[in-house]
Amino acid sequence: MHPIPTPPVRKKAKLRDYLSLHRTVLSNERTLLSYIRTCLALYAFGVTYVKIFEDRTAWIIGSACLLAGTGVLSLGLRRFQRVRSFIRRIKKEGGFASDKA
Numbered sequence: 001m002h003p004i005p006t007p008p009v010r011k012k013a014k015l016r017d018y019l020s021l022h023r024t025v026l027s028n029e030r031t032l033l034s035y036i037r038t039c040l041a042l043y044a045f046g047v048t049y050v051k052i053f054e055d056r057t058a059w060i061i062g063s064a065c066l067l068a069g070t071g072v073l074s075l076g077l078r079r080f081q082r083v084r085s086f087i088r089r090i091k092k093e094g095g096f097a098s099d100k101a
Contacts, residue, residue: 021091028083035076042069 046065050058 032080039073
């Protein structure tokens with residue numbers, strides 16, 4: 001017969017673990033900012049393209065850039081939310097009781 005496995009013991013997080021989580025939070029915020037920057041670049045390109053070339057093809061290309069910018073922004077926001085909730089769960093389970101975020 002196999003012995004019943006015991007649940008893992010929750011250890012207090014060490015300083016390096018705490019700092020590692022903070023680096024991950026900062027990295028997540030940096031990644032969100034780069035998604036926003038890409039979105040704004042696509043918006044600016046789409047609007048500028050429509051203003052410079054005023055024909056149907058330019059309107060289609062400009063609209064595609066605006067839609068792509070919106071898609072990039074929604075993808076970035078969704079990724080940011082998922083990683084942030086994962087970090088919060090790790091903090092809660094990892095013994096970071098003093099951290100409110």
